[in-house]
Each structure stands twice: as C-alpha cells, then as structure tokens.
Amino acid sequence: MARVQVEQRSNTAGNTLIVMVGLGVAFLLFMAFLNVVKSGNLLNESNLLYAALIFYAGAGALYLGFGVTGTDSYVRFASLATWAGLAANTGAVIHRWYEAGHPPFASIYEMLLSFVWTLAVLTLVAERKYEVKVIGTVTMPVAIVGVVLMQLLRTDVHPLVPALQSTWLHVHVTLAMLAYAACALSFALAMMFLIQDNVKTETFLAATSLFTVGVYAGVLTRFEKWGGLSLIAWNAQDKAEVFLQRGVRLFVVVPDLGWLMLLVALVVASPVVLYLVGRVKQDESFYTIANRAVFVSILLQLLALAVFLLRASRGQYASLDAEGLYSTSLAASPFILSGLVGGIFASLLYLLLLWRRNDLERLLPTADNLDRITYKTICIAFPLLTLMIAAGAYWANRTWGSYWSWDPKETWAAITWLVYAGYLHMRITRGWRGRRAAYFAILGFVVVMFTFFGVTYLLPGMHAYA
C-alpha cells in the first residue's frame, strides 16, 4: 500500500515537473512573441536562437528530472523539446548561412552555432539508435551554455578575410566539428561506462573536484596583486576587444574578484583533499564530509558566477598598462564564463550520481555495451580526425604554400590524433578493454578540449581566426 502511494506520488510529482516546464516554455515563448509583434520581424536569427534556447533549457530540465526520478515520460517530452530546439537551431543556421553567404564556420560565434546544432543531432541519434537516454543530461547543459555564450559574442556577419575564402575551409571545419562532437560523445559514454563498471563514487568525487580546481586554477592565472582579477577590456561600441598594440590586449583589473575566486578555489579543492586524507587514513567518514563540501562548493561557485556576471558586465575599471578607466564585458571573457558554468554543471552531475546512482545504473546500458559503443564512436571519430587534418593541410598548402608548418593548433591536432591512435593500438593489439580503455578515451577528450579551447587562447599561432 505504502509502495503504491509512493509510486503515485512520484507520478504526480513527475507530471508537476512536465507541467511546470511546459508552462515555463509557453510563458517564455509568449513573452518572445510579444516582443516579436512589437518589432514585427518573426523569423530572424536572434528570435530563432532564443526559441532554441528556451526549448533546450526545457529539454535540459526534463532530462535532469529524468536522471533524478527515472520517470520515463520525462524523456519523451525531453526528446520532443530537443526536436523543437533543433528545428529552431536549424532555422538559425540556415538564416545565418543565407545572410552571410557562406556556411557558418568563420568566427567563434558561427562555430558555436554549428557545434550546438551537431550536439543536438548527436544527442537525438544516441537516444534513438543506442538507447542512451540520459545522455541529454550531459549534452543539453553544454548546448545551453553554448547558446548563452552566443548571445554574448558578436553576431554581426563578419566578412571573410581572403585566406578563409575556400571550400576547403568549410570541409576542414565541418570535419573538425563532427570529429570533436564524436569525441565528446565517446567521453560521455566512457564516463557512463565507469559508472556501470562500479567505479567508486568517491573516485568521481575526486575527479569532479580536480576538474573544478583546474577551472579555478585557470581563472587564477589572471590573479593580480591586491586581490584583483584582470579581464580583457571591451569596447562596447565596436563590440570588440581593446588592443594596446597589434596582438597585445588591454587588461582591466576588477578589484577583489581575485580574492573571491581564490576562496572558491580553496573550497572546491577541499573535497579532493578530504578524499586523499580519507584514503590515507582509510576512514570513510571523510568521504561524507567531502560530499558536504561539494554541496558547499556548488553554492560558492554559484556565488562566484553571480558576482562575476555582475562585475564583468558593467562598471569601469582601471588598467595596469594604461591610464584611465575602461569597461569590460562578459563577451570579453567567454572562456572564464564557460569555465565557471562548466564547473557548476560538473558538480551538479556529481550530486546526481551521488544521490541517484541506483537509478542511473538501472537506466544506462550495460557496461559491456557502453564499452563497445565507446569504441565504435572512436572508430567514427578517428577517421574524421584524419580527414580533418588532411583537409586542413590541403587548404594550408593552397593558401600558404606549405601543408605542414608545426603551428600550435596543427601540432595539437596531431597530438590528438596520436592519442587516439594509441587508444586504437592498445585496444586492438593489446586487448585493452573496459576501464583502461575508458580512461584512455577520457584522456583523448581532454586533449581535444585543449586543442579546441586551450590552444586558441593560450598559445600563439596562425589559427587566429578560430
């Protein structure tokens, strides 16, 4: 009897979530519609993107709800919402393509547009074909971050400099997006494999904590004396970064933000420290404290994000290198922003695992299947990576007269290729299956992320356009 009651309650609770998300989506669409009526232009890119954002957010909420409660009807509605979001997203891509006259791969804004689109498609494919239903829990938040970032970046169609006017560029970038999306999928699958392979929840705790520590360590490279944090200055009129001279960006120092980031860094580091202490002392009670620390760290991360949003989006700040006050903008620091949001998502996903591990295990495919699908995904990603590098080399040869010049992006693409080649060799000739293979797949994706983001922002080179 009690059991029935519980089930009924969870059912009604389930319906409540659907109704709430539905109402939320409807409300936002209505507001957007009012706005459209005022401006009189229905199908422009920003409206379509806004619609996509609403649907993706709805899908994300439902996927999360599914992850937490395991109610099947959520995933049906989540799928529907993803389809709707994809439709709007496709509209935005087409609109952009039509307006710009070239496929949307020329700037980081356009690449994000294509990336989010690919991600949504792959989510639906994984869900339909491989029955990996909860994958949306991971990919939808990424899609949402992507769309939000797009709102911040400059959207005006930017003409292509002569070197970029080549069909080979489109081939190269399309392949890169497909390959990277496949790598992302293999990463998510490898993670799920580790869950199904009974990797201890504490290990995920340590990994999550290390990831967030990495994020905040990255942010703190901008730490200045007296607790400030330097951000790239932004010229609101030109919608562009401010340059002191060619290639040298102007930084402004936001006072006290550095201290906050340092504090959060210490808190997000505490779970991994507690975990290590617990392991050394072989005392499991430390893990319980560590889990509480994760909870606290999420609150603090949210605070850090909120303060960052407030301080970076308005106000005038002094610079160490130039006289006067300058403003900055969220658009000037897309990587800090996505790092902060990514840290929060990673911690939330850990909480999901901590609280709902049994449900997750019930809903995910078996470890063997996940292992096989991960391998299959890499079998798709690797040829795509090869073709991507080849197309890039061919394009470079037509443009600069040299197919390989060891610039950082090229070198890191080659490193990515080698890492996955290593994975394939170990798996095929040495029979590496299961956990070792999964760790290798995760390493591969970390290298991909560095190639995609790290190289662009940390290392110099001729891939300056992207």
Place this chain on the structure above:
Amino acid sequence: MAGASVSIRREIWQTLSSIKTGVILLIIVVILSAAGTLVLQRPVTDADEMQRAYSPQTLALLDKIGLTDVFHAWWFVTLLILVSLSIIAASIDRFPNAWRYFARPYKFPDKPFRRALPTQTHIPIPDEETGLVAAERSLHTLGFKPERVVGTDRLSIFAERNRISEMAVYIVHASLLLIFLGGIVDALWGWRGYVSLTHGQQTNVVGLRDGKKKDLSFAIRCDGAGQENYKDGSPKKWWSQLVVVQDGRDVQKKEIVVNDPLVFGGVRVYQASYGPTGKLDKLSLSAIAGDGAKKEISLGVNETAALDADTDVKLAEFIPDYVVRDNQVYTRSSDVENPAAHFVVTSKKSGKQVNFWLPPIEGFAENDRSPYQFAVDDLKMGYFTGLEISHEPGQWGVWAGVVLMCVGLGFVFYIAHTRFWVVPVRDEKGKLVLWVGGTANRNRDAFEQRFQTLTEKIKDELKTEVKSAASSEAQVASLV
C-alpha cells in the same frame, strides 16, 4: 663472438618491432611536440620578441637544447626516423604471417578448429548433397560466392568476403610511411621563400626563409595587382596578374588570388599579402600659367615634365607623412597621413631654379616666385603584392599517403573479413548434420546477426527442398 652479435642484433630487432617501443616513441613525440608549442619557436617568432619573453640565460639554455626550434632539431628528426623504423620493423615482423593468412585462405576446417570456433551450429540434413546445395543457395542470397572444397574423402563449402581487410593495417602504416617520405623529401630538397613585386617589376631571385637567396630558372613579372574591399573596408580579395618569363619570352600568364596559386615547373607562386609600399607611384598636378592656361601633368619621383618650351618641372622628393622640426622636413611614417612633395621648376634659358613644396611649408615657401601655380589633383601610391614561392617535390607523396590512409582506415574500421564454412558431419548420435561455422575479424555483433540469418535461410531452404521432394514423390506415386 659471432653468436653474441647475432643475439644483439636479434634483440635490437625485437625491441624495435615491439608495440611497446612504438607506443613509448609516440609518447616521447607527443611530449616533445607539446613542448614545441609551449616554448616560443624560431624563426616564426622574431628575435626581439624571444628576448622580451625569456631572460638571457633561459634563452641561451633553450637555444642550446634546441627547444626554440623543436621541429627542426636533430633529435626530433631522429625521433621521427626511429618511429618510422619502428613501424617498418613491426610491419616486417608481422607481415609474413598476415600475408600467409591473406594469400592462402584456410578453406577446410579440421576437427580441432571446428571444436574451438565460437560461432557454429548443427543443422540436421537428409543427405549430404541436399544440405550442401541448400547452404550454397543461402550463401548466394546473402551475396557470397560459395566455393566447393574437395577433400580426399569429403566435400565442404567455403565462402568469404573482404579478405583485403586483413591487409588494411599494413595499408595504413604504409601510407604513414609515404607521408613521412614526402615530408623528408621536402625537408631535404624543398624550399620556401618570399618575393614582393610592384606593378611592372620582374624578378628571378627569391629570398628564402633562412635569409639566403635563390635564383630561379625563370623570372616572374607582375602586370598588375589589387585589392577589393568589403563595404566595411576590410579586404575581400587580393589578386595579382603574373607572367612567367623564360628566355625572354612570356611562357605563362595567370591571375592568382589567395587560395589559387600559379604553378610552373614544380614551383608554386601564392598570393600572400598586398599593401602600400609607402612610395609614390604617380602624382597628378594642374599647372596654371600666369595667363590662366591650365596644363595637367603626372609625375613619379625624379621624373620631369615640360610645362612650356622653356620651363620644366621635376618632382624631387615625396614624403608620405611629413613633420617639420628645426627648419628641416622629416619623414614620420610611411602611411599617407600628411603628404608633402618637393618640386624643382627650372628655366632652361636662364638656368634659374625654383624650389617649392606642396603644401607650402613655412620657411620653404618659394611657391609664389614660380611662374606657374600648382595644384595637386590626385595622389596614386605604389602598392606591392607579396608572393610566397615554394617548391615541394615531396607533396605528391604526402597526398598519395593521405588518400591511401583514408582508404586503409575505411578498411580497418568498416570492412570486416567474414568467412563461413559448411561441412556435412555425423553428430555424436551418428545422425547426419551440416556443421555451419563462421568468423569475422571485426564488428562481431553484425556478424552474429548475419550468422543467424544464414542458418535460418539454410533451414528454410532445407524445408522447401524436403517438401518439393515429398511432393514430387507424391506426384510419382499418383502417376503410378
């Protein structure tokens, strides 16, 4: 003694051909390449910037180890050669086996093999021939070409597909070696350089990357170059009208743009840049005589034009961005910000010269003493077109390698060598059955499914066979 050297050689060979060595070498390549992207590299980064980025001691140390030019350092090249050797050794080591497998397919499964094969089944049959025919038909419908294997005392069937897949790994490795070979050829015999030409200029000397010069067997002339802009002023297109001149004749003409080079005798000429030289091309002037007669002239630097029978004017100097300090005219930059021109008007009869500047500069103003008044109508600056010139004889190896690699990877990942064997045998109870077995070297799931389909098909075929045999028997019986 000889034995020891043989065993050492053996050991070296084994080390070189082992997968472990290969993977360790790859890890070292990865680490060193990563280092090469973290440390600033010469000659891409210029010397000043290197000095700004590192302290003198650090820089000296980095230079000494070669970390400032990782990808051309002897140890990096050695490493790549070792990787190639390791690939070659591993392939030679494993190839004979694979080749035997490839060249002499295993057609009749013997008893131990039949017992050990994981995917197999038994299908009861009335007699050998019926069973074999049913299996052949089923294999045909699945798109295989079954083959009857005739042994000393029995018949069996063998069918296979995509045997090439066993060779795929070697194709991929060979393609990698081909790419390396192309790269080595280019590193040894290839070169890259840069030339900048202005309108009408011709050259056969290329400045190479390392500062040396190279003479070409032909010359390149620029018959025109230009830039087209977008509405917002950013460049949309650069073009150059180029002519290849050999032995005094124009042998090839092409308008090149970025991404579309000119190729002549293995040498490629690319549009790389376009910009102002900071020098004057032509200055258009109106000269107004004392009687109001107007004459239009056009002058380059050091050119002279006649104004009337007696007087001519020479453009002595052109400064794109001038500034006056201590009664001297200086050049501030090569951008056309604040241009000034220095003219000399000469009278042939009297030999009298008048110097003046346009616009008039204080202290230099001798403008009013000139018999003519001058006004500048138009200013045409000189532009250069920047051309990258390269010779890469090895690139065909690289492209062939890339194509081969894609084909090989296609085979490796998506094409499975599938084999089926069908042998009529007696089972443990002595009943006649068809032993059906199969194997595939990858994608086991799809193979298992296919095996299921095959056995279902064979069973169906047998049923219809038996039925038709029965019905024909019945017909015979009714006829009788």
